[in-house]
Amino acid sequence: MAIPDHQTASGLYVEAKFGPSADLxxxxxxxxxxxxxxxxxxxxxxxxxxxxxxxxxxxxxxxASRPRAKTDGS
Structure with missing residues (x-):
C-alpha cells in the first residue's frame, strides 16, 4: 500500500522526494x-x-533599496 504525500484539488496524487538519492x-x-x-x-x-x-x-x-514615497503630504 502506498500513501501519497498529498492530493491536488483535481484529484492528482503527489509524492514529494528530496535529495539526490531519494527514490520511490x-x-x-x-x-x-x-x-x-x-x-x-x-x-x-x-x-x-x-x-x-x-x-x-x-x-x-x-x-528594500527603492526610495520610499513621502507620506507627510509635502
Missing part, C-alpha cells in the same frame, strides 16, 4: 505504474532550494 518505494512505483496519469512525483534537490531562496532574497533586496 516499491509500493509507490507500483502505484505509479498502475495509474501514471493520476500520480505525480515532485523531486527537489538542494540546488532547487538555493535557487528559490536566491529569487526571494533578490526580490526583497530590490524592494
Amino acid at each position: 518505494t516499491k509500493n509507490q512505483k507500483k502505484a505509479f505504474s498502475l495509474d501514471p496519469d493520476g500520480f505525480r512525483l515532485d523531486h527537489f534537490l538542494p540546488q532547487d532550494v538555493g535557487a528559490a531562496t536566491a529569487a526571494i532574497a533578490s526580490n526583497l533586496a530590490m524592494t
Whole structure:
C-alpha cells in the first residue's frame, strides 16, 4: 500500500522526494505504474532550494533599496 504525500484539488496524487538519492518505494512505483496519469512525483534537490531562496532574497533586496514615497503630504 502506498500513501501519497498529498492530493491536488483535481484529484492528482503527489509524492514529494528530496535529495539526490531519494527514490520511490516499491509500493509507490507500483502505484505509479498502475495509474501514471493520476500520480505525480515532485523531486527537489538542494540546488532547487538555493535557487528559490536566491529569487526571494533578490526580490526583497530590490524592494528594500527603492526610495520610499513621502507620506507627510509635502
